[in-house]
Amino acid sequence: MKSNKKILIWDLPIRYFHWFLVIGFSGAAIIALGFGDDHPNFAYHAIIGLILFLMVILRILYGFIGTTYARFKSFLFNPTELFGYLKSALMRNDKPYLGHNPGTAYAMFVMLALIIGIVLTGIQLGLGNENLEELHEIFVYTMLGIVGLHIIGIIFHIFRHRENIIASMIHGKKTSDSESGISSSRPVILIIFLALLSLFTFDLLSNYQEINKTINVPIVGVQLQIGESDSQEEFNNNRYEHEKDDD
Template sequence: MVGPKHVRLKTFIFSPQKVIEYFKGILRGSGPKYVGHNPGSAYASLAMFVLIILLAITGVMIGLGNESAEDLHEFLAYIMLFVVLAHISGVVLYSLRHKENIAASMIHGKKTGDEKEGISSSHPLTALVFLILTGGWALGLIANYNPATVSTRLPLLGTQIHLGEIEEKEHQFEERNREELEKDYYDEDDEHYDDEDHDIHEEEHEDDD
């Protein structure tokens, strides 16, 4: 992985003993400060990374029509929600314990700690490239969105995926078909009435003659 040392994968791995000590410190109201990720936030972040990948895979499967992946996708979404809430709670708790605004440090990258734990650069160019790639991918999804079929095409990959629930899309499709049939029916009735009016007018003209 690229980036400062505190965001590299090896810094997310803590021994079980370190994790136990960290949570014991939370209960005692003590424990060391971490310049990088603490054991709790590290494993929460890893869990979110894995869940995002699994959610993306199962989401694509559902979009391609695999209804069997729906239950797994929903289950993973609930786990993701739980992990995110636990992570936010941990950030708030850590900030209160150590009187340090962790949320702000995620933005400006500055924290108090041992000078040896500091980094020489925040790698702004790498961050900019990542931001551009992510933004370009998102814009591609938006540009490829087709409201008629409620689907989009994945940039670069070209795979078309349907959005939303399968049942909901089928209902929308049936509703559109019903509206079109009703429109055709009324159009035919209008044409029929127009023909009858025309015939009546012709008969009136013949009677006049």
């Protein structure tokens, strides 16, 4: 008979990190890809990206000090384990894991690395290094691909194991007979995480100059051009009008 016992697997910081990452990355991608670089709100995609960068740094730190299933050492699988897992999943005889399975573990490391790559190339673009634009976009599209695979994997898991892991990422619990649940959802760490994010967001927004679309990044103190300034936009529009008149 299937157990009905619920044990806590994902603490609060992990769950908030996950859903903030989903909202933040989707928001940045929608602004950049949907609105385009000549939209007046384009600069906000970079501001969101900088916030995601702080979140990823904090998640990496938490990978060393977090609760059992948040720690990297609980899901450091070697490539043989990953291929073994993928093969058994395709043959429908994979075993369920309490924390990340090798598939989600690898996807997670790749996604964190891609966010770092997107932000570092984005910063270079903001410093005027235009030839990194293609790499910035390649990272973004690769990330979209991995997110797609991640969601397919989650849906596959739900049907395969009849286990709603999306709900687990919301309430933190999984159904299992095991006694290996975590003992605390770490609310104090969540408060520190939210406080740091709020402070950084406030600092970013107060260092952002809407008129010329520049931002002074707090802590590192560099100034970035994260959108076309209003005067530049006006200049481009006028030039376009003149070129049209000449035709």
